[in-house]
Amino acid sequence: MEEIKTNTVDKTEDKAAKAKFTSEADILTRATVGDARIYVARTTRLVRKLSLRHNLSHLATAALGRTVTGALLLAATMKNEEGVGIKVTGDGPVQGITGEAQGGIARGYVGNPDVYLPPKNGHLDVGGAVGSGTISVTRYTAGAKPFTGTAELVDGEIADDLTRYLYTSEQTPSSVGLGVLVDEKGDVQAAGGWFIQALPNCSEETLEQLDKNVRNTPYVSSLIDMGFTPERIIQMLGKDMKVEILDSYPLHFGCRCSRERVEGVLQTLPKKELNQLAEDEKTEITCPYCNARYEFSREEIKQLVQKAKK
Ligand SMILES: [Zn+2]
Numbered sequence: 001m002e003e004i005k006t007n008t009v010d011k012t013e014d015k016a017a018k019a020k021f022t023s024e025a026d027i028l029t030r031a032t033v034g035d036a037r038i039y040v041a042r043t044t045r046l047v048r049k050l051s052l053r054h055n056l057s058h059l060a061t062a063a064l065g066r067t068v069t070g071a072l073l074l075a076a077t078m079k080n081e082e083g084v085g086i087k088v089t090g091d092g093p094v095q096g097i098t099g100e101a102q103g104g105i106a107r108g109y110v111g112n113p114d115v116y117l118p119p120k121n122g123h124l125d126v127g128g129a130v131g132s133g134t135i136s137v138t139r140y141t142a143g144a145k146p147f148t149g150t151a152e153l154v155d156g157e158i159a160d161d162l163t164r165y166l167y168t169s170e171q172t173p174s175s176v177g178l179g180v181l182v183d184e185k186g187d188v189q190a191a192g193g194w195f196i197q198a199l200p201n202c203s204e205e206t207l208e209q210l211d212k213n214v215r216n217t218p219y220v221s222s223l224i225d226m227g228f229t230p231e232r233i234i235q236m237l238g239k240d241m242k243v244e245i246l247d248s249y250p251l252h253f254g255c256r257c258s259r260e261r262v263e264g265v266l267q268t269l270p271k272k273e274l275n276q277l278a279e280d281e282k283t284e285i286t287c288p289y290c291n292a293r294y295e296f297s298r299e300e301i302k303q304l305v306q307k308a309k310k
Contacts, residue, residue: 025045026044027041027248028104029229029245029248030076030245030246031231031245031246033206034209034242035201035206036199037197038194039195039196039197040230041072042191042192043068043106044188046068046251048191050253051064053253053291054113054291055113057115058182059126060113060129062182063110063115063126064097065178066158066180068100069178070099070162070176071086071099071100071101074086074137076195079142081102082142083100084139086099086100086135088134088153089134092129093117094115098110105252106254107255107256109289117129124182129156132153134151134152135162135164137165150165158178159177162174172197173202173207174195174196174198177220178192178220181225189221189225190221196237198210213236213237216239217236217237220233230248255292262285262287266285267304271308274301274305274308275305279298282297
């Protein structure tokens with residue numbers, strides 16, 4: 001058995017401890033602060049997975065990472081089986097961003113995974129990649145039809161765009177912070193975000209204090225990179241206020257696609273298009289969210305044509 005050393009933490013061990021810490025499992029923590037709610041997510045692993053799975057450039061990683069983290073934060077206000085979809089549509093070179101979250105499970109993709117722009121003020125230029133356009137949020141609520149609201153983009157950096165959406169479309173005063181730190185090689189160093197939601201009748205005093213705290217809080221990605229847990233970030237955002245931590249849950253990348261679902265979509269195609277597919281030896285469908293590939297033989301497509309006839 002190895003000897004266990006104590007009180008001998010040197011620089012290298014410190015570094016290793018930090019690396020281990022920042023690669024810790026992704027979580028989202030919920031809390032109440034006065035008459036407001038605070039949600040903080042650490043999504044480093046999830047965003048790294050998205051980046052690798054879609055072979056994303058640095059810039060595309062930041063754009064998708066922020067959007068998916070935003071979706072997880074909005075989903076945190078809902079029940080487990082309910083979900084949120086965010087669609088960012090702009091005239092910039094990333095060609096749109098789609099993020100989805102249900103409980104702690106999220107997925108997403110961008111139109112152009114290779115997007116590159118020079119850094120702006122030392123930061124990845126997500127706003128430039130997005131361009132001008134709109135942000136749409138769809139809420140999938142249990143027992144109700146999905147609701148979609150849309151707002152004009154503020155700057156395409158996602159966080160302020162979501163804040164405006166929540167205010168104009170859902171009448172919720174809020175503050176959103178999102179960040180993804182990508183190193184030179186393109187590896188995700190840290191990712192996460194916060195979402196402060198004022199409850200109805202939230203006092204001016206609470207809003208002012210929160211506003212002050214937000215302005216005094218460093219970038220969320222820097223905090224996560226330094227090893228700050230979501231709970232500690234909540235304490236910073238709720239400084240000089242009564243903070244009550246409610247709960248935490250794990251966050252994961254996940255896709256709901258399946259062969260049956262893809263078949264279902266194929267069946268909704270016009271008969272003419274299905275017949276065209278049946279001319280090919282095989283048809284390959286790729287899920288945009290996870291890149292899973294589904295192959296259908298000519299025979300299988302023909303069977304779908306038959307089923308569609310019925
Ligand atoms: Zn999929």
